[in-house]
Amino acid sequence: QVQFVESGGGLVQPGGSLRLSCAASINIFRLYAMGWYRQAPGKQRELVASITSGSKTDYADSVKGRFTISRDNARSTVYLQMNSLKPEDTAVYYCNALNSRLQNYWGQGTMVTVSS
Numbered sequence: 001q002v003q004f005v006e007s008g009g010g011l012v013q014p015g016g017s018l019r020l021s022c023a024a025s026i027n028i029f030r031l032y033a034m035g036w037y038r039q040a041p042g043k044q045r046e047l048v049a050s051i052t053s054g055s056k057t058d059y060a061d062s063v064k065g066r067f068t069i070s071r072d073n074a075r076s077t078v079y080l081q082m083n084s085l086k087p088e089d090t091a092v093y094y095c096n097a098l099n100s101r102l103q104n105y106w107g108q109g110t111m112v113t114v115s116s
Contacts (some may be wrong), residue, residue: 002105003024004095009110011083016114020080022095022107029076033098036069036080038091038112045094049080063089085114 005042008020026032049059049069057069068081078095095107 002097004097004105004107006093006095006107008080008109009093009112011113011115014086014114015038015114016085017081018099018112020082020093020095020110020112021077021080023075023077024095024097024105024106026076026097029097030073031099034069034071034078035037035096035098036078038089038098039094039109040088040091043091048093051078061070082112087114090114 003025005023006020008018010018012018031049031053033052036048037065038048039045047060047065048063049057051057051069051071055071059067066084071078078100088112092109094109097105
């Protein structure tokens, strides 16, 4: 069974930074594409950033230049460095893993609140 341990969320002032981590108990983690999604109150879940098994990255336009996704296959962990945070970044952030068979797994979510 796939399990995730997400951490790093919290309250931060506008302009601040946070680093989210997602440690996954997945067999052959390096073969999975990993992603971070977020869901704000009253809104649909959206893709924030993704990283393929070959470490190719992609970002939502709203976070380009501010967020960076990375992975450490030795630790089966994916990270999301978030800089220059804005109030509109406030949401629950979810870790996601996807394999070549299109099996999709989700973390439990971690809350990020950007407020003064």
